[in-house]
Amino acid sequence: AQQKLQYGAQYTGKRTDAAMNKWRSNRFGQFIHWGLYAIPGGVWNGKTYNYAAEFLKSSAKIPTSTWDSLMYQFNPVKFNAKEWAKMAKKMGAKYMTITTKHHEGFCLWPTKFTEFNISHTPYKKDILKELVEAYNAEGIDVNFYYSVLDWHHPDWRYDIKSAEDSIAFRRFLKFAADQLRELATNYPTVKAFWFDGTWDNSIKKNGWWTLEVEKMLKEVRPGAIVNSRLRADDFGKRHIDSNGELMGDYESGYERRLPNPYKDLQVTKWDWEACMTVPENQWGYHKDWSLSHVKSPLELLEMVVHTTSMGGNFLLNFGPAGDGSIRKEEQNIAAEIGAWMQANGHVIYNCDYAGWEKQDWGYYTKQKGSNTLNLVVFNVPVSGLLKIKAPAGTRFKTKQGLEEIAKDQYLFHMPIQLYKVPQVIILETESNSGSGDKYQ
Numbered sequence: 001a002q003q004k005l006q007y008g009a010q011y012t013g014k015r016t017d018a019a020m021n022k023w024r025s026n027r028f029g030q031f032i033h034w035g036l037y038a039i040p041g042g043v044w045n046g047k048t049y050n051y052a053a054e055f056l057k058s059s060a061k062i063p064t065s066t067w068d069s070l071m072y073q074f075n076p077v078k079f080n081a082k083e084w085a086k087m088a089k090k091m092g093a094k095y096m097t098i099t100t101k102h103h104e105g106f107c108l109w110p111t112k113f114t115e116f117n118i119s120h121t122p123y124k125k126d127i128l129k130e131l132v133e134a135y136n137a138e139g140i141d142v143n144f145y146y147s148v149l150d151w152h153h154p155d156w157r158y159d160i161k162s163a164e165d166s167i168a169f170r171r172f173l174k175f176a177a178d179q180l181r182e183l184a185t186n187y188p189t190v191k192a193f194w195f196d197g198t199w200d201n202s203i204k205k206n207g208w209w210t211l212e213v214e215k216m217l218k219e220v221r222p223g224a225i226v227n228s229r230l231r232a233d234d235f236g237k238r239h240i241d242s243n244g245e246l247m248g249d250y251e252s253g254y255e256r257r258l259p260n261p262y263k264d265l266q267v268t269k270w271d272w273e274a275c276m277t278v279p280e281n282q283w284g285y286h287k288d289w290s291l292s293h294v295k296s297p298l299e300l301l302e303m304v305v306h307t308t309s310m311g312g313n314f315l316l317n318f319g320p321a322g323d324g325s326i327r328k329e330e331q332n333i334a335a336e337i338g339a340w341m342q343a344n345g346h347v348i349y350n351c352d353y354a355g356w357e358k359q360d361w362g363y364y365t366k367q368k369g370s371n372t373l374n375l376v377v378f379n380v381p382v383s384g385l386l387k388i389k390a391p392a393g394t395r396f397k398t399k400q401g402l403e404e405i406a407k408d409q410y411l412f413h414m415p416i417q418l419y420k421v422p423q424v425i426i427l428e429t430e431s432n433s434g435s436g437d438k439y440q
């Protein structure tokens with residue numbers, strides 16, 4: 001039964017204001033994980049650690065004082081924000097999400113609330129400002145990733161087990177709220193906040209703070225968008241509150257995995273975003289990518305299409321090196337995905353779940369408010385015949401290549417040839433035909 005929650009969902013259904021419509025229409029974004037962890041790149045005292053490079057501090061059991069002194073080495077001489085932004089533009093990214101502060105606690109901006117920040121490095125300058133300006137100049141929205149979990153701050157607590165814990169953690173929560181207000185105030189073009197490091201009991205026991213931060217950010221920056229991962233309700237329930245309602249503005253639980261296009265259609269009811277690494281599990285720069293499978297541009301492109309076909313956004317991660325360079329694998333991914341997006345972005349940007357039953361050959365997307373149906377074909381059958389099961393009563397304007405074989409069942413004839421990239425087929429349907437919402 002529904003219960004009165006103080007810190008639960010603030011509204012139900014998808015936001016339809018201009019800021020959220022733009023966030024949704026963006027569909028494809030670039031994640032950037034950049035911090036002190038990029039300097040060692042997964043290697044410490046000559047030993048290579050196979051775990052995620054941004055976790056090297058814990059996997060190599062490095063004392064905080066040793067780890068934090070990496071700040072005095074941070075001098076990315078090859079860093080060029082404009083070059084990064086141009087690469088992202090060419091890839092077809094419409095937004096970029098940058099780690100303002102990861103779990104290590106090092107801040108890429110000259111924050112007033114801790115000395116552990118970019119202004120005390122040899123580089124000195126405000127990297128966050130450089131990135132925001134360069135990406136905005138390319139017409140790319142910028143969002144801020146912020147880890148609440150903070151290995152550097154003495155008042156961080158994983159759990160609250162004593163009066164001392166709760167006094168320290170209250171200081172910590174004020175510190176974090178002050179930093180977030182600072183970010184929302186000093187970088188006024190920021191569009192969304194991507195919270196991470198919010199799974200511990202200390203946060204679950206302070207759901208009130210997660211709502212207070214969401215409200216503060218939207219006061220300071222009207223239209224701001226906040227992910228579900230920030231939020232814990234009155235009972236410590238996260239993402240989805242104790243009444244089953246999504247908290248925050250979009251669901252952000254898909255990390256290195258995507259919803260199943262046959263079984264997880266519930267995600268089409270709300271806004272959501274999946275984030276993805278190129279290797280199996282490396283967000284920060286790792287020197288040795290031979291340690292796991294590295295996804296090809298085509299594998300990643302299929303994930304972009306898969307995500308759009310289920311009404312979600314796809315955030316593809318880049319981990320720049322400590323010197324500010326972008327590794328060749330990532331440059332290649334940006335170029336190859338960009339080439340396809342250049343020609344076919346119209347089946348991704350401002351597109352959504354079509355409500356048609358998924359078939360083996362690939363994915364359907366639909367341009368918002370239109371009657372055109374986009375078929376993105378990754379797996380051409382040996383027969384060359386694409387099976388289409390249309391919602392009852394659908395009438396097609398497109399005749400070319402379409403063969404009706406039974407009521408609302410069609411085959412689309414594809415030329416038998418070698419295909420090296422996913423093929424796009426656009427089918428026009430009559431405006432008032434078909435009950436598109438049949439599968440929702």
Ligand SMILES: C[C@@H]1N[C@@H](c2cn(-c3ccccc3)nn2)[C@H](O)[C@@H]1O
Pocket residue numbers: 033052054196197255275283
């Ligand atoms: C978005 C991603 N979230 C961070 C993360 C992942 N994890 C984690 C830790 C243990 C199990 C599964 C996931 N902890 N922090 C990663 O470092 C990256 O920032």
